[in-house]
Amino acid sequence: MRRLTPYLLILPGGLWLLVFLIVPLVYMASVSTMEGDVVNGFAQTFNFAGYLDAFGAYQTQFLRSAVYGLAGTAIAIALAYPMAYWIAFKGGSRKSTYLLLVLLPFFVSFVLRTVSWKFLLADDGILFEPLKSIGVLPEDFRVLQTTVAVVGGLVYNYLPFMVLPIYVALERVDYRVVEAAYDLYASRVGAFTRIVLPLSLPGLFAGVLMTFVPMTADYVNAAILGGPDNTMIGNIIQQQYLVNNDYPVGAALSFTLMAVMLIGIFAYAKALGTQNVLEAAAR
Amino acid sequence: MTTNQAGVGAADAAAPVVSAVPAIELDGVVKEYPSHGEVVQAVKGVSLTIAEGEFFSLLGPSGCGKTTTMRMIAGFEDPSRGTVKLHGKDVTDVPPNKRDVNMVFQSYALFPHMNVWENVAFGLRRRKTPEAEIKRRVGEMLEIVDLTGKEKRRPREMSGGQQQRVALARALVNRPRALLLDEPLGALDLKLRQAMQTELKRIQREVGITFVYVTHDQSEALTMSDRIAVMNHGLVEQLAGPREIYERPATAFVAGFIGTSNLLSGQVERVDDGFAVLDLGECGQVLVAGAPQKAGERIEVTVRPEKITISTDRPNGRASAICGQVTDVAYLGTYNSYAVSLSTGVEVTVFQQNALDSSTTAERGDSVWLSWQPQHSYAIGS
Numbered sequence: 001m002r003r004l005t006p007y008l009l010i011l012p013g014g015l016w017l018l019v020f021l022i023v024p025l026v027y028m029a030s031v032s033t034m035e036g037d038v039v040n041g042f043a044q045t046f047n048f049a050g051y052l053d054a055f056g057a058y059q060t061q062f063l064r065s066a067v068y069g070l071a072g073t074a075i076a077i078a079l080a081y082p083m084a085y086w087i088a089f090k091g092g093s094r095k096s097t098y099l100l101l102v103l104l105p106f107f108v109s110f111v112l113r114t115v116s117w118k119f120l121l122a123d124d125g126i127l128f129e130p131l132k133s134i135g136v137l138p139e140d141f142r143v144l145q146t147t148v149a150v151v152g153g154l155v156y157n158y159l160p161f162m163v164l165p166i167y168v169a170l171e172r173v174d175y176r177v178v179e180a181a182y183d184l185y186a187s188r189v190g191a192f193t194r195i196v197l198p199l200s201l202p203g204l205f206a207g208v209l210m211t212f213v214p215m216t217a218d219y220v221n222a223a224i225l226g227g228p229d230n231t232m233i234g235n236i237i238q239q240q241y242l243v244n245n246d247y248p249v250g251a252a253l254s255f256t257l258m259a260v261m262l263i264g265i266f267a268y269a270k271a272l273g274t275q276n277v278l279e280a281a282a283r
Numbered sequence: 284m285t286t287n288q289a290g291v292g293a294a295d296a297a298a299p300v301v302s303a304v305p306a307i308e309l310d311g312v313v314k315e316y317p318s319h320g321e322v323v324q325a326v327k328g329v330s331l332t333i334a335e336g337e338f339f340s341l342l343g344p345s346g347c348g349k350t351t352t353m354r355m356i357a358g359f360e361d362p363s364r365g366t367v368k369l370h371g372k373d374v375t376d377v378p379p380n381k382r383d384v385n386m387v388f389q390s391y392a393l394f395p396h397m398n399v400w401e402n403v404a405f406g407l408r409r410r411k412t413p414e415a416e417i418k419r420r421v422g423e424m425l426e427i428v429d430l431t432g433k434e435k436r437r438p439r440e441m442s443g444g445q446q447q448r449v450a451l452a453r454a455l456v457n458r459p460r461a462l463l464l465d466e467p468l469g470a471l472d473l474k475l476r477q478a479m480q481t482e483l484k485r486i487q488r489e490v491g492i493t494f495v496y497v498t499h500d501q502s503e504a505l506t507m508s509d510r511i512a513v514m515n516h517g518l519v520e521q522l523a524g525p526r527e528i529y530e531r532p533a534t535a536f537v538a539g540f541i542g543t544s545n546l547l548s549g550q551v552e553r554v555d556d557g558f559a560v561l562d563l564g565e566c567g568q569v570l571v572a573g574a575p576q577k578a579g580e581r582i583e584v585t586v587r588p589e590k591i592t593i594s595t596d597r598p599n600g601r602a603s604a605i606c607g608q609v610t611d612v613a614y615l616g617t618y619n620s621y622a623v624s625l626s627t628g629v630e631v632t633v634f635q636q637n638a639l640d641s642s643t644t645a646e647r648g649d650s651v652w653l654s655w656q657p658q659h660s661y662a663i664g665s
Contacts, residue, residue: 179359180392182379184406184453194405198396 032251042247050252058236058253062260065232068147069216072154073162076211077204079155080162084203085196087163088170102163105156114153114224121149121225145227153221158214162207169203170196208268213261233257304371306461306493307333307356312365314351314517325351327517328365333461333495333510338487340496340504343514344540349497352514353463356495358382370460380409385454386463390470391446393438399425399449400434406457424456427486444475451486461493468503480506501541505529513537529587531661538585538663545591545631547660548583558657566626567605570657582662588634590659593621593645594652604654607631609645621645623653 032050036042054062087098105113120127121143131137143149173196181191219234226232233253240250314326326348333339341349354360355367358379366375374382385406394402403424407417425431428448438446447467454462467483468476484507487494498504504511505525512522513536521533532538535546547569552562554577561569561584571584586603598604610630611622621633633653635644645651 174390174392176388176390176392177394179379180386180388180394180453181405182359183357183386184457185380185409186405187380187409190409195394 028251029255031247032255034248036248038245038247047248048252050249051256053249054253054256058233061231061233061236062257064230065216065234065257066260066264068151068154068222068232069212072151072158072215073208073212075151075155076159076162077207080159080166080207081204084163084166084170088167088173089175099164099167102160106160110157111220111224114157114220117149117153117156118144118224144225145230147226147230149225150222150230150232153225154215154218157218157221158211161210161214165203165206165210166200167203169200169206173199205269209265213265216261217257304335305332305368306335306337306370307331307339307495308366308368308371309352309356310366310368312352312355312362312367314348314355314360315363324517326355326362329512329514329517329519330365331512331519331522333493336491336493338484338494338496338507338509340498340508340511341514342498342501342504342511342540344499347514348517349499349514350465353386353465353495353497356461357384357386357463383460384463385457385459386465387450387454387467389465389467391438391450393446393449393453395438398435398437399430399441402438402449403453403456405453410457420456421452424452427455427489428452443471444479447471447479451483455486455490455492458490459492461495464494464496466498467496468498468500476503483507505541513540515540532585532663535583535585535663543588543632543634544585545588546583546585547629547631548581551578551580551582553578559662567603567652569603569605569660570601571660571662572657584660584662586655586660588620588632589618589636590655591631591633591653592655593623593633593635594654595645595649597652598654602654602656603660604652605631606650606652609647609649609651612645612647619644623651 030044031042033044033046033048034042035045035047083102087095087102091098119125122128123142123144124132128137128141128143132139132141143152177199178191178195181195182188186194216232217234219232219238222230222232222235223238237250237253237257240246240253309329309331312326312329313324315322315324317323329348329352341352343349351360355362356369358374358377358381362375366373368374369383394405397405400421403421404417407420412420422431425434428451430445430448430452433441433445436445438449441449447470450467464483468479471479480503483494496504496507505528508525510522510524511528512519513528514520515536521528521537523531523533528537529541532541532544538544538546547561549561549569551559551571552568553560558570558572559582561571561582569584571582592598597606605625607623607625609621610624613620616637618634618636621635623631623633625631631653
């Protein structure tokens, strides 16, 4: 019985994943090469036209998603790292309060938060209307339906996923090690780049994975805050499934997105493997 | 509390080389910090001078301010008042990375993502030392601490003793003007700790660098130090060589903290031929040498347990002698420990060496006389 315990522990979660992840994935893979329509049903014909669409018709949206994902991730790092650093090292006894503040947006639904940004950033909304009326901003100034709004929304929505893993990694850094670096003639910058940063890299690595992947696949921000020029691949997939009812193309696009991201992540892990980075920092 | 009889003499002989400019000078150093709306003084005004090449210990119980004092020398804490000088230069406002002292941290604080070589080379690299010189000096230093061949190991792959030596090498390789050690042996087991004590002393002689050693372990301080500052409640209670600290404790705190000590109090009956004669109220008298006290004054006197002789009859001659009853005998291998109750209710501890001659052996319940030479008891300040 005791030997079975570990297996019993993973059984519920494993079953859950099997039923709700593996089964739909296999089914979707199969649908992606079918032909037909919703009314008459789909039949398996091993038609790869949907995959061709991914590289032909929707190349722009793919590229745009990657750029938005990268930009959003970069901005999230820039915002999250100092925040996590401050909470971990200067937060004192209020650390958990600050962490709660970081997580506070999660208490409101994702879509609702994004919609409220739409009101906030509206062309004649509460933010811009007064500024326009007193002439600080030109009459045709806008943020909504631009790249800035979409990337801003992505960063806003996924920022906690960057803050938390970095915070956890920094929290584990023994501050005496940082003092030892100062003691051994390191400047403040030197102590950061050679000690704190390398020791927090596993957290940064996790943060990038947890933000880049959902940002790139996101469609809510582009749909609510973006305009026709901000369509991401997520929006196309959503359209294929829910508007055009073209399941095979939607499935093919989803699989292409998944494959591209997996390859990207493996390349990233390979290039920036924590081990290598740590060794470089020791120089 | 344990006792330490061995090693008291040896350390005194190695007097420090006194150079014109002291390595470290603290002048009226105070450290205050706010705590729950109040100002707490961790260090209440410490002034001391540490000579070049000296092995200097800051000894005291936890919370006595010894670590804070050391951290002010290293530059990790800014004194609220007072000045810190290194080699005659005021460094009170100089950050730690610009101070020519290095520290061995209590938990070693090795860089976990670097191997032994990179850890030791860290300071030299920050000072832009030429790579060839780094190679030579790190190699030499690893040899001194006996870690040659372990250059590629990560700290977590090493034992506590080895990590300790990496921490020592990492600091010493920079040839600092002074090395600060914060309870460096605290995490090691007893056997290893004793071996490292000898090792540290050897290394200190070899490199000739001033060592400032923070410890709460009195035997460690007595064994290794040239001089010891005993601290309590943010103040230095006594600053002297190990022998003097042990033989002539300046305060009741020092007497109690260093080894085992008996504290007797009584009234000076008369001053006779340079000795204050203490009337303990019952059988016997205590002679106190060099005491400036006048007749009628109440004073406190210490005497170490191993200075006392037990006998069944009242000894002759000019000595302190008091009577009491043995309440407990403990066999401790090299010596016996007796608890002797005086008629005043005070309990006195006596250590008797387990020599071949066991004629002095007393049993529980025996009425005995305790005697010691007058020079072994001192009047102490409160």
